[in-house]
Amino acid sequence: MKNRIWYDTEFLDTGRAIHLISIGLVCEDGREYYAVNADAPWNAIAQHHWLPDNVVSQLPLAGPIGRAAFTGWASFQIDRKNSAVKPRQVIANETRDLILATPRPRLWANYSAHDHVALTQLWGPLTSAPQGIPWRTNDLQQEIERLEAAGLLDRASLPRQREGEHHALADARHNREVHLYLDRFDALAAWQHATLRLVERIVGDQTALDADATTQIRAALFTASPDFGHEADREADHG
Numbered sequence: 001m002k003n004r005i006w007y008d009t010e011f012l013d014t015g016r017a018i019h020l021i022s023i024g025l026v027c028e029d030g031r032e033y034y035a036v037n038a039d040a041p042w043n044a045i046a047q048h049h050w051l052p053d054n055v056v057s058q059l060p061l062a063g064p065i066g067r068a069a070f071t072g073w074a075s076f077q078i079d080r081k082n083s084a085v086k087p088r089q090v091i092a093n094e095t096r097d098l099i100l101a102t103p104r105p106r107l108w109a110n111y112s113a114h115d116h117v118a119l120t121q122l123w124g125p126l127t128s129a130p131q132g133i134p135w136r137t138n139d140l141q142q143e144i145e146r147l148e149a150a151g152l153l154d155r156a157s158l159p160r161q162r163e164g165e166h167h168a169l170a171d172a173r174h175n176r177e178v179h180l181y182l183d184r185f186d187a188l189a190a191w192q193h194a195t196l197r198l199v200e201r202i203v204g205d206q207t208a209l210d211a212d213a214t215t216q217i218r219a220a221l222f223t224a225s226p227d228f229g230h231e232a233d234r235e236a237d238h239g
Helices: 042-046 088-100 113-123 140-149 168-203 211-223 229-238
Strands: 004-013 018-027 032-037 106-109
Touching (some): 106 113, 106 168
């Protein structure tokens, strides 16, 4: 079932509230969505030390970003004629419809805690989220750490994002790319487990393999399985 939805949000975090700037979603079945919140607190965003250069610069703008001489605050105008710039309520409705069009949707993001809040606050408090919207977002970082702990993954081998970092749709697409890469290692783990059980049967049913033997066999299996581990590394290197 293709029910995974990868997404990313850009937002202003004041420490008391999370204000949505933009959102991008990529569905496992190929659907995509991108929107910029026309109702975001743009004056506060302009005064932020990081957002104008890294997030606002990638949004639809009516002209270049300027800087005030004394305060250093940014000056810009969102291009409200751009089709991606929409009222918050429209984004809430369109995002709801996209998610609910997916059977048993599973949400995924990278460092997902704030993303989930930014998403669900489109509809107000968490308890106001439309029926069928998941109450949690799975975190890619947990998958990465799980595979690292199992000795299956070297974090340095993860696909690198080549452009568009902090553009919500580009980040959502990259989340999908990373997750599909991680899927290979889950397949490797299943193959290793089945092979270890076969080895135990071959060496005898008296006792299970001890921890050292299991670790050595896992390492040998990883080396001998280019379709999972090293092939994935080569694909990441050559894109």
